[in-house]
Amino acid sequence: MSAPTDLNIDHVAHLARLALTPEEKAKFATQLGDVLAYIEQLKKVDVSGVEPTAHAFPVYNVWADDVAQPGLPVEAALKNAPAQRNNMIVVPKVVE
Amino acid sequence: MKYEAVIGLEVHVQVKTHSKMFTRVAAGYGHDENTLTDPVVLALPGVLPVMNKAALDAIIKAGLMLGCEIAPVCKWDRKNYFYPDSPKNYQISQYDQPICLGGEVEIELPGSARNVMGEHKKIPLTRIHLEEDVGKLNHGAMESLVDYNRAGTPLMEIVSEPAMHTAEEAFAYLTSIRNTMIYGGISDCDMEKGQLRCDANISIRPVGETKLGTKVELKNLNSISFVRDGIAHEIARQIAVTESGGTIVQETRDYDGQTGASQSLRTKEMAHDYRYFPDPDLMPVKVDEAWKARIKAECPEMPFVKQRRFFDQYQVPYTITSVLVPDRELSDYFEEAAKLSGKSQAAGNWIVNDLLRDLGAAKLPLADSKIKPAHIAALVKLIDAGTILNTAAKEIFTEMFTTGDMPDAIADRRGLKATPTDAGELEQWCRDSIAANEKALAEFKGGKDSAINAFKGPIMKAAKGKANPKLVDETLRKLLASM
Amino acid sequence: MSSELFYKPVTELSSLLEAKTVSSVELTQAVIARTKAVDTKVKAFNSFDEADALAQARASDERRAAGQARGPLDGIPVGIKDVIAVDGQPLTASSKMLANFVSPYDSTVTKKLKKAGAICWGRLNLDEFAMGSSTENSAFHTTCNPYDLERVPGGSSGGSAAAVAAGEAIVSLGSDTGGSIRQPAALCNVVGFKPTYGLVSRFGLIAFASSLDQIGPFSRSVEDAAITLGAIAGHDPLDSTSFKTEIPNYRDELKKRKGPWRLGIPKEYFGQGLDPEVAAAVEKAISYYEKMGCEVKNVSLPHTEYGVGVYYIIATAECSSNLARYDGIRYGHRSKDAKDIIDLYFKSRAEGFGQEVKRRIILGTYVLSSGYYDAYYLRAQKVRTLIRQDFLNAYKEVDAILTPTSPTPAFKKGEKAANPLAMYLSDVYTIGVNLAGLPGMSIPCGFSKSGLPIGLQLIGQPFQEAELLSIANAYEKAHDWATITPNL
Numbered sequence A: 001m002s003a004p005t006d007l008n009i010d011h012v013a014h015l016a017r018l019a020l021t022p023e024e025k026a027k028f029a030t031q032l033g034d035v036l037a038y039i040e041q042l043k044k045v046d047v048s049g050v051e052p053t054a055h056a057f058p059v060y061n062v063w064a065d066d067v068a069q070p071g072l073p074v075e076a077a078l079k080n081a082p083a084q085r086n087n088m089i090v091v092p093k094v095v096e
Numbered sequence B: 001m002k003y004e005a006v007i008g009l010e011v012h013v014q015v016k017t018h019s020k021m022f023t024r025v026a027a028g029y030g031h032d033e034n035t036l037t038d039p040v041v042l043a044l045p046g047v048l049p050v051m052n053k054a055a056l057d058a059i060i061k062a063g064l065m066l067g068c069e070i071a072p073v074c075k076w077d078r079k080n081y082f083y084p085d086s087p088k089n090y091q092i093s094q095y096d097q098p099i100c101l102g103g104e105v106e107i108e109l110p111g112s113a114r115n116v117m118g119e120h121k122k123i124p125l126t127r128i129h130l131e132e133d134v135g136k137l138n139h140g141a142m143e144s145l146v147d148y149n150r151a152g153t154p155l156m157e158i159v160s161e162p163a164m165h166t167a168e169e170a171f172a173y174l175t176s177i178r179n180t181m182i183y184g185g186i187s188d189c190d191m192e193k194g195q196l197r198c199d200a201n202i203s204i205r206p207v208g209e210t211k212l213g214t215k216v217e218l219k220n221l222n223s224i225s226f227v228r229d230g231i232a233h234e235i236a237r238q239i240a241v242t243e244s245g246g247t248i249v250q251e252t253r254d255y256d257g258q259t260g261a262s263q264s265l266r267t268k269e270m271a272h273d274y275r276y277f278p279d280p281d282l283m284p285v286k287v288d289e290a291w292k293a294r295i296k297a298e299c300p301e302m303p304f305v306k307q308r309r310f311f312d313q314y315q316v317p318y319t320i321t322s323v324l325v326p327d328r329e330l331s332d333y334f335e336e337a338a339k340l341s342g343k344s345q346a347a348g349n350w351i352v353n354d355l356l357r358d359l360g361a362a363k364l365p366l367a368d369s370k371i372k373p374a375h376i377a378a379l380v381k382l383i384d385a386g387t388i389l390n391t392a393a394k395e396i397f398t399e400m401f402t403t404g405d406m407p408d409a410i411a412d413r414r415g416l417k418a419t420p421t422d423a424g425e426l427e428q429w430c431r432d433s434i435a436a437n438e439k440a441l442a443e444f445k446g447g448k449d450s451a452i453n454a455f456k457g458p459i460m461k462a463a464k465g466k467a468n469p470k471l472v473d474e475t476l477r478k479l480l481a482s483m
Numbered sequence C: 001m002s003s004e005l006f007y008k009p010v011t012e013l014s015s016l017l018e019a020k021t022v023s024s025v026e027l028t029q030a031v032i033a034r035t036k037a038v039d040t041k042v043k044a045f046n047s048f049d050e051a052d053a054l055a056q057a058r059a060s061d062e063r064r065a066a067g068q069a070r071g072p073l074d075g076i077p078v079g080i081k082d083v084i085a086v087d088g089q090p091l092t093a094s095s096k097m098l099a100n101f102v103s104p105y106d107s108t109v110t111k112k113l114k115k116a117g118a119i120c121w122g123r124l125n126l127d128e129f130a131m132g133s134s135t136e137n138s139a140f141h142t143t144c145n146p147y148d149l150e151r152v153p154g155g156s157s158g159g160s161a162a163a164v165a166a167g168e169a170i171v172s173l174g175s176d177t178g179g180s181i182r183q184p185a186a187l188c189n190v191v192g193f194k195p196t197y198g199l200v201s202r203f204g205l206i207a208f209a210s211s212l213d214q215i216g217p218f219s220r221s222v223e224d225a226a227i228t229l230g231a232i233a234g235h236d237p238l239d240s241t242s243f244k245t246e247i248p249n250y251r252d253e254l255k256k257r258k259g260p261w262r263l264g265i266p267k268e269y270f271g272q273g274l275d276p277e278v279a280a281a282v283e284k285a286i287s288y289y290e291k292m293g294c295e296v297k298n299v300s301l302p303h304t305e306y307g308v309g310v311y312y313i314i315a316t317a318e319c320s321s322n323l324a325r326y327d328g329i330r331y332g333h334r335s336k337d338a339k340d341i342i343d344l345y346f347k348s349r350a351e352g353f354g355q356e357v358k359r360r361i362i363l364g365t366y367v368l369s370s371g372y373y374d375a376y377y378l379r380a381q382k383v384r385t386l387i388r389q390d391f392l393n394a395y396k397e398v399d400a401i402l403t404p405t406s407p408t409p410a411f412k413k414g415e416k417a418a419n420p421l422a423m424y425l426s427d428v429y430t431i432g433v434n435l436a437g438l439p440g441m442s443i444p445c446g447f448s449k450s451g452l453p454i455g456l457q458l459i460g461q462p463f464q465e466a467e468l469l470s471i472a473n474a475y476e477k478a479h480d481w482a483t484i485t486p487n488l
């Protein structure tokens, strides 16, 4: 397991799209450093040959038949939208 | 120095289903903005995905058609990245356990001429996985408007090995994938509707070198010709950069088909970190032999396999099969006409030359054609029996196309059938014609069989065009044999 | 127990409603009046819609008058944690991010409650996005423990626990990812039930950690928990993780099953950090079971100490992805001063999320980021397997496991706010149940000298909720902790 000092708050905050204040960064670095140091103890566990648990009860092939059902009327779909025009969501111009 | 390009393609194919990949609101194209959404599509707080069985069937079919190994177990992963067209800001996809592994795509390169079959190759596949499509952004001057109708549509990603070397190969590869998907009823692959999309990974290396060069990812190859042009452009760009002493940087470039230019979107340093992890909201998929067998039984014959069979079974030439085979419906149509008529080449000619020309002019799809395989077969049989002549047949065809009446009825109605002539009268015309052309007689006697045709014109003239050509030929031969 | 209508259990109220001694409108009015009287102190609610509740009550009375009553919950006000979608009602997750969000759809559990005739009542406060153990992380206000207003009610379902404890709802729904039902139940002297993962649909529950989250009831009696659980349990085609299993009539089963049971006591849950008063109360409860003839034996859950670490990797990783959708684009808080689209994400999320949510998103993003996945997430999933196996091994010898629910009674507001790790460690007894996907519940088992409630946790075998409820019921029948209501 990597050392907790690896936590690069700027990089991670960028990935998470979170603008953090310098105070938040400093605070989180310390607090999460503690948590990561605590988590280090998982290194002690011998997990060789152990299957990971993704679901408490593994069941396979949970699906639905391909039958179309009514969705939301456009008014309901956009009811909570912060900005809309022509039945579409408005965002600042996306360049990429 | 001579350079060789190495190309791998990532092709996204929308799967034709009634509902979306992980929710049951309708999937479709051309609907009013944001009318194909529900809480799941919009990623409202609290919603959960449920996978679409038909999309799984479709990708298994695609995999079986392309010779992939179908994984006995596959799972779903989240690909995390922020983008306004992606409602959850993660895409449900398959990362390390895709459903289809390996496989290959048979391609045909352009021949030396249009009517000559080109070289065939097999391009190996890495994998095919299933995921969900994103919404659509409409860009204005200051703002972008988001429509989520497309979001959540089932999408297959077909990833090739870096095994192509020219833009032509990439073009042929994409063409073959498109034909295969349409054949399987998996997708309509209309590039204009975004049902088929292509990204290319391109690098160059000196000929003889085996190590791969630095690759550039080319995005937004939005039409099948842009794929060819964009890749050719990128290969040329990389060679030019290298030859002028520059180095290729690993980056993603955007190709603009209108201007033929490309520009950098992002470099490796700015590359995404997708933080893939198994989607806890979805259960894995197990595919057993029975499921595979059931889908296998639904798989159609592959286009190139069919083309080879048409050569063997119907002796139709490349010029005909190359038109018929890419279209499953058209090749089925041909096969029916060929079987009904027993004259496959003639049927093929009528379909490829006359029917397609008239359908094209009338902008009609084959399904709407009033001329059915039975019409073609009947027409071919009438000609073969000598009941009608070729000129009459053309006229009959034109009327069949508009009315859908059988050729026999049209010929009767319009008096286009060769009239059964009095045997004595025909024999007299024949004797007259032979007598009038000593040169041809001599040639025929001298072993030139085609000289017989020289006698036929005057006979037809005497018969006012309505003599049965077969009977004329037989009578002439009988008389000539006795001379 | 107080004779007030709002303090009566469902079992009694449903008889009164059936006998038409009381109408649902009267009951609902009593609950509304009680809420208005005490919620300025308790602050269990984010909001409530009086008119909507009364309209539902009138509909219930009309059904009953027409002889079409739908069962024990028909006409009963059920408080709903503000993380469970109710069509047409606010859904805030106690976050500034969703302060103005109104749900256009119903969760499966509220659909089922409505089908049972229950009245979906109010929006109950929680730690923002269910992340916390005290409701101090609510963006709106901290809910107070009804037994000591200076103290926290626990969390994250603090509002759901406090509302039932204070008579502001007859029963309520909460959600439990690492103890968020059981711990506040223990701290507020109510019954809290966290079902087996997959028993209750998560559709319409704002996801915190998808592989751990379950919805469950709060009530003032085990039988009420059985009734409410029965109404919300069952397979849901809209939740792929929901399990296809027969749902028994839990209420009937309660009465049929009498034990004696084999009960396991894991030594790992009685070590350092356990408050002596809590230990004493729990040990007394255990000795009651022994007296009634149960076989009580020591069991070992050797990987318990890793639970908190595993939990904070898995839960934060999943939440970092689950909360990515809150971006101010389709709904939710959008920053007013974003320069461009990237800025819109950064600022909207920075302004919309509170400290604990940000902290967990950062941690979760980090553990999933390139190069760290195997070391953190994958390893945590493997240790999760071992934790689960510990429980399944123990169940070869016992029918259920008894432990304290929380290492301490309710702590003071602000006491742990500055130290997230200390707060995380207070979940140590409840987390294993979520990691193993087991049913677990907390029932009142005493009070500290200073009058703070103490809870006994009972952990059952997968999908054996009937057995677990019966075991809890056996204790409850012989004790009257629930009659000790707070002084408000």
Ligand SMILES: [Mg+2]
Residues within 6 Å of the ligand: B010, B157
């Ligand atoms: Mg890709």
Ligand SMILES: [Zn+2]
Residues within 6 Å of the ligand: B012, B131, B157
């Ligand atoms: Zn893709």
